[in-house]
Amino acid sequence: MWAARRMASTMSASSAALTFELxxxxxxxxxxxxxxxxxxxxxxxxxxxPVATQASLKGITPEQLENTRCRLCLNNTYHLxxxxxxxxxxxxxxxxxxxxxxxxxxxxxxxxxxxxxxKLATITxxxxxxxxxxxxxxxxxxxxxSISLQxxxxxxxxxxxxxxxxxxxxxIVRMREAMERSVRWLDRCIAAHKHPDxxxxxxxxxxxxxxxxxxxxxxxxxxxxxxxxxxxGLSGGEAKDDFCRVVAACTEQLPDLKPRYVMGIGYPEDLVxxxxxxxxxxxxVWPTRTARFGNAITRNGVLNLKREMYATDFxxxxxxxxxxxxxxxxxxxxxxxxxxxxxxxxxxxTVAAHLLTIHNVWYQLNxxxxxxxxxxxxxxxxxxxxxxxxxxxxxHGFPSxxxxxxxxxxxxxxxx
Amino acid sequence: xxxxxxxxxxxxxxxxxxMTFEVLKAAIRDAPTAARLGRLAIAARRTVDTPNYFAITSxxxxxxxxxxxxxxxxxxxxxxxxxxxxFIERPQQYxxxxxxxxxxxxxxxxxxxxxxxxxxxxxFTAMPPSVITVLAARRLPAVxxxxxxxxxxxxxxxxxxxQVLTTREYxxxxxxxxxxxxxxxxxxxxxxxxxxxxxxxxMAERTDDWVxxxxxxxxxxxxxxxxGVATFAPxxxxxxxxxxxxxxxxxxDYVSASTTNQEEEEGETTRKDHLAGLALYDADVxxxxxxxxxxxxxxxxxxxxxxxxxxxxxxxIALGVDVFALPFINMVSDAGVALTxxxxxxxxxxxxxxxxxxxILPLGIDMSSPTxxxxxxxxxxxxxxACYACARHHRAYVHHLLAAREMLGWTLLQAHNHGVASAxxxxxxxxxxxxxxxxxAACRAFAAAYEPEFPAGTGERPRARGYxxxxxxxxxxxxKPAWGKLGxxxxxxxxxxxxxxxxxxxxKNSNGAIGTGNAGADIVDDSLAAAVEAVDLQExxxxxxxxxxxxxxxxxxx
Numbered sequence: 001m002w003a004a005r006r007m008a009s010t011m012s013a014s015s016a017a018l019t020f021e022l023x024x025x026x027x028x029x030x031x032x033x034x035x036x037x038x039x040x041x042x043x044x045x046x047x048x049x050p051v052a053t054q055a056s057l058k059g060i061t062p063e064q065l066e067n068t069r070c071r072l073c074l075n076n077t078y079h080l081x082x083x084x085x086x087x088x089x090x091x092x093x094x095x096x097x098x099x100x101x102x103x104x105x106x107x108x109x110x111x112x113x114x115x116x117x118x119k120l121a122t123i124t125x126x127x128x129x130x131x132x133x134x135x136x137x138x139x140x141x142x143x144x145x146s147i148s149l150q151x152x153x154x155x156x157x158x159x160x161x162x163x164x165x166x167x168x169x170x171x172i173v174r175m176r177e178a179m180e181r182s183v184r185w186l187d188r189c190i191a192a193h194k195h196p197d198x199x200x201x202x203x204x205x206x207x208x209x210x211x212x213x214x215x216x217x218x219x220x221x222x223x224x225x226x227x228x229x230x231x232x233g234l235s236g237g238e239a240k241d242d243f244c245r246v247v248a249a250c251t252e253q254l255p256d257l258k259p260r261y262v263m264g265i266g267y268p269e270d271l272v273x274x275x276x277x278x279x280x281x282x283x284x285v286w287p288t289r290t291a292r293f294g295n296a297i298t299r300n301g302v303l304n305l306k307r308e309m310y311a312t313d314f315x316x317x318x319x320x321x322x323x324x325x326x327x328x329x330x331x332x333x334x335x336x337x338x339x340x341x342x343x344x345x346x347x348x349x350t351v352a353a354h355l356l357t358i359h360n361v362w363y364q365l366n367x368x369x370x371x372x373x374x375x376x377x378x379x380x381x382x383x384x385x386x387x388x389x390x391x392x393x394x395x396h397g398f399p400s401x402x403x404x405x406x407x408x409x410x411x412x413x414x415x416x
Numbered sequence: 417x418x419x420x421x422x423x424x425x426x427x428x429x430x431x432x433x434x435m436t437f438e439v440l441k442a443a444i445r446d447a448p449t450a451a452r453l454g455r456l457a458i459a460a461r462r463t464v465d466t467p468n469y470f471a472i473t474s475x476x477x478x479x480x481x482x483x484x485x486x487x488x489x490x491x492x493x494x495x496x497x498x499x500x501x502x503f504i505e506r507p508q509q510y511x512x513x514x515x516x517x518x519x520x521x522x523x524x525x526x527x528x529x530x531x532x533x534x535x536x537x538x539x540f541t542a543m544p545p546s547v548i549t550v551l552a553a554r555r556l557p558a559v560x561x562x563x564x565x566x567x568x569x570x571x572x573x574x575x576x577x578x579q580v581l582t583t584r585e586y587x588x589x590x591x592x593x594x595x596x597x598x599x600x601x602x603x604x605x606x607x608x609x610x611x612x613x614x615x616x617x618x619m620a621e622r623t624d625d626w627v628x629x630x631x632x633x634x635x636x637x638x639x640x641x642x643x644g645v646a647t648f649a650p651x652x653x654x655x656x657x658x659x660x661x662x663x664x665x666x667x668x669d670y671v672s673a674s675t676t677n678q679e680e681e682e683g684e685t686t687r688k689d690h691l692a693g694l695a696l697y698d699a700d701v702x703x704x705x706x707x708x709x710x711x712x713x714x715x716x717x718x719x720x721x722x723x724x725x726x727x728x729x730x731x732x733i734a735l736g737v738d739v740f741a742l743p744f745i746n747m748v749s750d751a752g753v754a755l756t757x758x759x760x761x762x763x764x765x766x767x768x769x770x771x772x773x774x775x776i777l778p779l780g781i782d783m784s785s786p787t788x789x790x791x792x793x794x795x796x797x798x799x800x801x802a803c804y805a806c807a808r809h810h811r812a813y814v815h816h817l818l819a820a821r822e823m824l825g826w827t828l829l830q831a832h833n834h835g836v837a838s839a840x841x842x843x844x845x846x847x848x849x850x851x852x853x854x855x856x857a858a859c860r861a862f863a864a865a866y867e868p869e870f871p872a873g874t875g876e877r878p879r880a881r882g883y884x885x886x887x888x889x890x891x892x893x894x895x896k897p898a899w900g901k902l903g904x905x906x907x908x909x910x911x912x913x914x915x916x917x918x919x920x921x922x923x924k925n926s927n928g929a930i931g932t933g934n935a936g937a938d939i940v941d942d943s944l945a946a947a948v949e950a951v952d953l954q955e956x957x958x959x960x961x962x963x964x965x966x967x968x969x970x971x972x973x974x
Contacts, residue, residue, distance in 0.1 A: 059823035091792035351477040
């Protein structure tokens with residue numbers, strides 16, 4: 001409690017286009033609550049950022065996204081670079097104008113897609129070489145080009161181009177090369193960045209699962225004093241134990257007064273644990289993609305609404321959920337959607353996917369809101385225990401990676 | 417339409433069906449048009465000024481439009497047309513189960529006094545309380561069934577295939593679901609060909625029997641105290657001489673002799689066993705009806721005759737149709753076309769009479785067109801349009817969404833196209849208020865100003881579903897395959913997906929399939945991005961997925 005109160009005197013730091021204000025720190029774990037003020041308004045951290053890949057959050061309108069109380073979402077540079085393309089982006093006046101979204105946008109660098117989506121991408125010191133998915137002509141994505149694209153997009157947070165490698169790669173030499181190259185590319189990105197006054201460039205810490213390499217990368221990146229810091233290269237199939245170790249090793253090294261973004265994280269358990277490890281920002285396509293597969297995220301786990309058992313379940317997607325789908329129709333802006341209705345239309349009408357998308361995004365954002373409230377009240381450990389006990393109501397079966405990671409920051413999940 | 421949703425509370429005694437239809441401005445005899453102005457009011461629903469239209473639903477939803485958007489941004493849509501065949505499929509494993517929709521509880525859900533009681537059909541489909549529901553047996557347009565109808569059943573097409581729906585089952589479902597308006601089953605062929613006279617006679621005889629049965633059964637089941645259902649009797653798509661006996665029965669047995677005096681007879685006309693309206697599968701019967709059975713004239717006429725363009729709509733309005741179920745709006749949206757017509761049409765830009773003729777305007781624009789300069793056009797879809805899509809977004813965004821096959825593109829087109837249709841009917845009503853001569857002039861100007869057909873949409877459409885189309889033998893596939901074979905391990909995924917079913921509560925996400933070929937292929941094949949159930953590897957690559965326990969299995973859901 002003392003620690004929380006001490007934080008209440010607020011510590012903040014500003015860079016040209018961002019203010020980070022630390023509101024509270026958990027007295028047990030490394031969890032933090034903060035306010036990140038970006039060019040399109042403030043957002044409360046910790047935060048989950050839904051992914052509107054191609055300037056659209058999978059079927060829902062920007063207004064519906066706004067109604068989930070989302071104020072910061074992702075766009076993907078790679079996709080927007082292909083469609084509608086940089087020329088159109090410049091002519092329209094950026095991604096905010098294109099999609100009618102007056103709140104904040106974060107864009108990735110496009111580097112991840114280069115290696116994840118493209119078969120023949122080769123990475124050289126100059127950049128990423130790949131074959132155009134349109135006509136097969138050779139193309140090159142350099143740090144300069146990535147930043148130029150993101151400048152055209154006009155996103156509030158832009159990411160450096162990094163040399164992404166599967167974390168599970170056993171090639172330690174290549175891993176070191178990737179880490180060091182990412183640092184060099186950051187320098188090129190900083191030099192190429194045309195709008196540091198209105199777009200915040202975040203660095204991305206690489207180094208695979210090697211904690212020493214990660215720490216070294218942290219030192220190099222922090223020295224370059226970007227407005228925010230991302231931990232990258234994770235969620236590529238590594239064990240969750242390793243993931244937690246890397247996040248913990250990085251947050252330990254990072255300055256207090258900068259936002260920390262762990263890229264590609266989206267399962268509720270991962271969010272709750274990562275917050276305890278000191279991370280602030282997360283993004284993932286899972287909540288919205290799983291919605292299109294007919295799955296609703298709830299406090300008690302994920303429900304596959306295509307299962308026959310939901311055909312005559314006339315309750316809301318989740319009891320006491322505050323999302324526009326679940327609240328009863330009598331309330332303002334609410335729809336009173338039942339599980340039976342979603343079952344009826346799952347994989348048959350796009351509307352079922354839209355409804356679950358709204359619910360799932362709401363769930364993820366609300367989870368982070370509740371986490372934040374718990375941090376401010378300095379009861380985050382209790383929040384974490386409650387969260388896991390709802391997911392595992394019989395009191396056992398907690399994932400061992402979560403037990404271990406939380407034990408490292410002072411929470412014993414098994415304590416009764 | 418009076419959009420404020422307020423209406424006078426109906427007196428308790430008259431609440432049996434609680435529907436009233438008032439002809440505000442009747443057709444004038446020997447005028448060039450039989451068009452009329454009216455007002456359809458149903459207790460607890462928004463009043464609908466006519467001529468107007470109801471939106472067609474698929475499986476209980478206006479395609480691509482969530483109920484909140486329907487209530488908020490398509491607020492001029494006063495009613496929706498639903499088909500029972502969209503709700504009664506029998507999955508192979510659960511052949512015996514009763515349709516889930518028929519188990520919708522109504523008592524468990526508190527009925528707020530402000531909104532009135534919510535019928536099970538509204539509850540199940542989350543239909544906004546202000547919107548009128550129309551229930552019929554079959555979709556509009558219906559997929560023709562390979563096997564015909566019988567003396568007591570019709571063939572319907574569900575998402576699990578064709579099945580038989582008996583008149584009894586249908587009437588039971590209507591009693592259980594309590595739509596605001598129900599169309600009794602009609603013996604239809606659902607084919608473009610005119611039925612032979614023998615078939616036409618049988619259609620009329622069967623429909624006549626079924627309607628008799630309908631009223632007998634509704635009467636029995638409506639003895640309880642919940643509000644009844646307004647019955648709109650089907651008028652068949654056959655000539656008047658083929659069905660006059662049936663229509664005569666409607667006129668003699670189910671309509672009070674003197675319904676013309678609305679004030680006095682309101683309680684009478686809304687009696688539950690009485691005919692509340694006509695559902696016309698062909699509008700051309702109206703003139704004969706008017707002549708032969710004037711006591712049917714005060715009834716609202718709902719056209720299920722599928723007018724394919726606004727020109728056809730105007731023709732049917734001129735015959736005396738009050739409300740339309742309009743399939744073309746959803747179809748045009750799926751084709752990626754934004755409607756651009758208004759009623760009356762805009763005045764020709766050049767009033768100089770020496771210029772022979774102004775250019776003929778298109779009824780819509782193909783928003784996928786790569787050549788029309790849409791990509792950077794930040795103007796509204798249609799200048800002066802008040803719809804949600806035009807107010808909040810622009811052509812460049814819709815064009816981008818269609819090019820990227822993002823589902824929001826179709827949502828915005830639906831908001832726009834329904835907005836254009838609503839404005840069109842508002843224009844028609846305004847012109848009718850101005851008098852038959854002014855209306856006739858506006859109709860003529862409309863016919864001269866606009867092209868006869870919608871432009872073809874060149875964009876890729878949303879995935880077609882089995883319940884929308886029954887494929888014939890040797891027909892090409894309607895949906896582009898989401899995957900192609902590139903060789904390599906992903907072929908196993910394709911096979912797995914074809915066999916379907918990742919079952920179970922918690923699913924694993926595919927995480928971008930790093931280095932495998934299918935991801936690379938799928939960015940080329942954009943068809944995949946919007947298919948609801950397709951594996952969306954574009955997005956998979958969009959950011960590292962959260963999966964950490966190893967397997968990166970591409971997955972689909974069906």
